[in-house]
Amino acid sequence: MTTTELLAAYDQQLRTDAETPSAVAVERLGPLRLVTFSGGRGFVTYRDLDGADAPTIAGWVAETVEYYRAQPGIDRFEWKTRGHDHAPGLHEALLQNGLEADETESIMIGAASGLAADVDLPPGVTVGQVSDEAGIRAMCAMQDEVFGSPDSDGHAEAVLRRAALDDGMQLWVAEHDGMFISAGRLEPVPGTDFAGIWGGATRPEWRGRGIYRAVTAARARAALDLGKTLIHSDSTEFSRPILERSGLVRVSTTTPYLWRRSSGADGN
Structure with a gap:
């Protein structure tokens, strides 16, 4: 498939309710989907902006902020932008309404078969799935440490709630001497050709030794076993070259814009 065809498949198959399988509520505002997740988190996404002009888009942004501000259980939300969208004035409107741009990532797509290669692992390293509570908590703690996230149980609780849904998500880890050294999840997208690979993290001292590639290959093989032929991921500059080689x-x-109630954006 050409890059244009892959992007079209992404827009048509993934920018739907399939993008937010664990949502607890979804409201519509024009073309926007205002999603609520458990744990006080909101998320804004859409297939496109219907050719709207800058004033219309600015109005949607302001209404979205008011929507989440009016829900005391929501302490943050993310507005997910895509670089190929026609979105006049969106960046300015988001900043003017108290959102902050986070790191831009690459939307990567390709054949699952290209990732499903055999990888030689360092001695003593094994790759497998984890599904028990203790394993999930240990995996999340390792990812939080690698990503520099605050030390809390929020991440683990969210993953445990998601695992309880039994919706096809798989958690894969690399282990050495009883310690998780790399991890990532696989999310098959129902009704599409896609599976997503997310949350890839490897301890710094183990990087450059093929371990992340091995965890990724295991997820790709699992995706193929589920009948998924395409893999997608939002990748940092660390993981992008690895995926490109495959x-x-x-x-x-994609650039996420973040609003946090504690940031003062709510006016309190």
Whole structure:
């Protein structure tokens, strides 16, 4: 498939309710989907902005902030932008309404078969799935440490709630001497050709030794076993070259804009 065809498949198959399988509520505002997740988190996404002009888009942004501000259980939300969208004035409107741009990532797509290669692992390293509570908590703690996230149980609780849904998500880890050294999850997208690979993290001292590639290959093989032929991921500059070497291509970019109630954006 060409890059144009891959991007079209992404827009048509993934920018739907399939993008937010664990949502607890979804409201519509024009073309926007205002999603609520458990744990006080909101999320804004859409297939496109219907060719709207800058004033219309600015109005949607302001209404979205008011929508989440009016829900005391929501302490943060993310507005997920894509670099290929026609969105006049969106960046300015988001900043003017108290959101902050986070790191831009590459939207990577490619054949699952390209990732499902055999990888030689260092001695003593094994790759497998984890599904028990203790294993999930240990995996999340390792990811939080690698990503520099606050030390809390929030991440683990969210993953445990998601695992309880039994919706096909798989958690894969690399282990050495009883310690998790790399991890990532696989999310098959029902009704599509896609599975997503997310949350890839490797301890710094183990990087550059093929371990992340091995965890990724295991997830790709699992995706193929489920009948998924395409893999997608939002990749940092660390993981993008690894995925490119396996045949994935960058079809666009995505930049999350974040609103936090504690930031003062709510006016309190």
